[in-house]
Amino acid sequence: MVKVYSIPNCPWCEKVKKYLKLKNVAYEEFNVEDSDEARDELYKISGDQIVPVTTIDGKNYVVSFDKAKLDALLGL
Amino acid sequence: MEKQHKYLDLIIIGGGVTGLTAALYAGRMKLSTLVLEADLVGGQIVNAHEIENYPGFASIKGSALVEKIQQQAEFFGAAIDEFDNILKVKLTDEKKIVETESFIYEPKSVIIATGMTRRKLALPEENLFLSKGIHYCELCDGHMYQDKIIAVVGGGNAALDAAKFLTKYAKKLYIIHRSSALTADVLTQENVIKNPIVEVLLNTEIRKAEGKNVLETLQLYDKKEEKEYALPLDGLFVDIGVVPNTAMFAQDLLCDSAGNIIAGEDCKTNEAGVFAAGDVRTKVIRQLTTAAADGTVAALMAEKYIGN
Numbered sequence: 001m002v003k004v005y006s007i008p009n010c011p012w013c014e015k016v017k018k019y020l021k022l023k024n025v026a027y028e029e030f031n032v033e034d035s036d037e038a039r040d041e042l043y044k045i046s047g048d049q050i051v052p053v054t055t056i057d058g059k060n061y062v063v064s065f066d067k068a069k070l071d072a073l074l075g076l
Numbered sequence: 077m078e079k080q081h082k083y084l085d086l087i088i089i090g091g092g093v094t095g096l097t098a099a100l101y102a103g104r105m106k107l108s109t110l111v112l113e114a115d116l117v118g119g120q121i122v123n124a125h126e127i128e129n130y131p132g133f134a135s136i137k138g139s140a141l142v143e144k145i146q147q148q149a150e151f152f153g154a155a156i157d158e159f160d161n162i163l164k165v166k167l168t169d170e171k172k173i174v175e176t177e178s179f180i181y182e183p184k185s186v187i188i189a190t191g192m193t194r195r196k197l198a199l200p201e202e203n204l205f206l207s208k209g210i211h212y213c214e215l216c217d218g219h220m221y222q223d224k225i226i227a228v229v230g231g232g233n234a235a236l237d238a239a240k241f242l243t244k245y246a247k248k249l250y251i252i253h254r255s256s257a258l259t260a261d262v263l264t265q266e267n268v269i270k271n272p273i274v275e276v277l278l279n280t281e282i283r284k285a286e287g288k289n290v291l292e293t294l295q296l297y298d299k300k301e302e303k304e305y306a307l308p309l310d311g312l313f314v315d316i317g318v319v320p321n322t323a324m325f326a327q328d329l330l331c332d333s334a335g336n337i338i339a340g341e342d343c344k345t346n347e348a349g350v351f352a353a354g355d356v357r358t359k360v361i362r363q364l365t366t367a368a369a370d371g372t373v374a375a376l377m378a379e380k381y382i383g384n
Contacts, residue, residue, distance in 0.1 A: 011122045011139060019159060050203060067159060 002027040002074065005042040005053040013052040015065045020054075023076055027054075081180045084108040086378050089165075089174070090189035090321075091156055092119025093364055094354030096145040097371030098187050098378075103152030105379045110183075111149070112176065113158040118142030119191050121364060123207060124217075130364050167328040167350045185349045185378040188329075188337060189371065190321035192355040192362070197229070197314055201285050209291020211313050214238040223247045224310035227294070229282060235315035236260040240268045242313065250307065251276045252296065285312070320356050332358050343374040349381050 002020065004027050006013035020027050030038035032051060039049070045061050046053050054070060055061035062069040070076070086102050088095045091113030102109040116122050124138030133141065146156060157176075166173040167186060174181040194212045196202065202210055211217040214228075218241060226246045228239040231253035239251050251258070251268070256279055258265050268274055277296065283304060284295035294307045320335040330338045330346045336359075337352035339345050345352050353374035354367045 009137075009139065011116045011118070015116060015158070022159065067161070 001056075003030060003055050003058075004028070005030045005032050005038060005045075005055075006051050007031060007033040010051060012065050016052045016054055016070070019065065019067070019070065023074070025074055025076075079175070079178065079180045081182060083182050084110055085183065085382055086110070086185050086187065086375075087112060087172075087174050087181055087183040088154075088187045088189055089162065090119070090191055090354070090356070091117040091146075091158060092189060092191050092354065092367065093121055093142070093145065094191070094356075094367040094371040094374075095119075095187070095189035096142070096149050096156075097368045098189060098353060098375040099149035099154035099156070099371075100145065100152060101372055101375035102378065103149055103154040105375070106153070107375075107379060107382065109154040110181070111154060111156040112160065112162055112174070113156065114161055115158075117146055117156060117158050120194075120213070124213065126219075127364065162324065165324060165328070167325065167347050170349070172349065184382045185351070187343075187351045187353055187371075187374045187378055188322075188325060188345075188356060189352075189354045189374070190324075190356050191367075192318040192320050194314065195317040195319055197282065197285075197316070199282065199285055205285055205287060205291040205312075208289065209287060209311050210285065211311060212315075214241050214313050214315075217311075218242050218245050218313075221245045221311045225308070226250075226311040226313065227252050227307070227309055228313045228315055229253070230315035230317070231255060231258040231260065232315070232317070233260040233264055234317075236264045236268050238313055238315045239274065240264075240271075243268070243271050243273060246273060249274050250309070252280050252282060252294075253278055254281050254299070255279070256300075282312075318355075322356060341373065343370060343377055349378070351377055 032039040032042050045058050053061050062073050085107035086109045088098050088111045091111045095111050099109050099111045121138040122142050127136050160176040160178045163175045222245050225248045227250040228235050229252045279300040281297045283297050286293045296307050297304045322335050337357050339352040339357040343351040343353045351374040353370035355362045
């Protein structure tokens with residue numbers, strides 16, 4: 001399952017989610033503002049607090065919205 | 077695989093308030109209309125926490141206003157694509173070409189509404205504090221700093237105007253400028269500097285922005301004294317110039333020395349059927365309301381051009 005780490009009212013997070021929906025990619029969203037657990041997970045993945053971060057395996061990830069990188073990550 | 081050609085009345089390049097307003101008007105005039113946006117639909121304003129100077133709304137979030145205009149444009153039939161990037165354009169012939177990653181569009185008319193990008197601070201940690209202490213719009217965000225310590229970085233007229241505006245909120249305001257003298261005109265400088273809460277830090281570079289969740293301190297470097305020191309503060313407004321997003325069009329359209337596309341109130345460029353609207357064209361005032369006004373004019377002019 002694709003995981004998207006995000007915060008509310010974040011336009012780039014919205015853009016990533018919009019793109020995943022357009023491409024019919026199911027994803028699970030983790031709000032790092034509300035959840036310490038999600039924030040810790042995000043930090044483990046990217047070593048940072050910047051959102052959005054998209055990942056499948058927790059190792060390879062894409063920061064912000066980058067269509068080419070997302071396509072490569074998700075095999076689109 | 078060869079790309080499919082698509083024929084339509086109007087392509088609007090840029091989906092900020094200008095482009096969306098143009099799309100709304102074009103849609104209502106039954107022009108087949110596509111908006112292509114490379115970054116965020118809504119443009120710079122989508123990041124605004126609170127807009128209080130757009131008629132009809134006492135207060136509205138930038139993203140909410142954008143959503144309303146986008147819905148209005150789509151309701152009237154305009155299409156908006158924020159995922160198909162433009163690769164090249166050819167605007168010099170009657171047959172205009174806008175080639176994206178997926179299609180080759182041949183529109184009868186083109187409106188360029190790509191806006192401006194504020195020149196960014198060369199600080200890697202800037203994104204961490206964007207809207208959390210580092211801001212690019214004093215009109216939008218200044219009110220968040222009532223009785224706080226803030227700084228403006230920049231030394232030109234725009235920076236000094238921003239500083240003047242911000243003095244009505246701040247209890248202390250620094251102007252940080254890397255050169256030995258401000259470049260704003262003397263009268264503007266005098267108007268700002270006479271205010272006792274203002275302190276000008278010349279020959280000063282910002283080396284680092286620090287804070288836990290929000291900006292708390294700037295590490296500054298005094299080039300004259302050759303010393304680094306920490307400046308605690310609540311907010312920093314960046315006004316070190318703007319860059320029009322016109323690189324893609326510079327080969328086809330006349331631009332001024334700052335890179336703005338040369339076009340008058342009618343939004344006409346040097347190429348028939350190509351219109352420049354909003355912040356991207358040569359103009360004096362750049363506000364949300366003038367962006368919407370330009371979108372209106374450009375769409376009406378495009379319709380007139382297509383009709384002829």
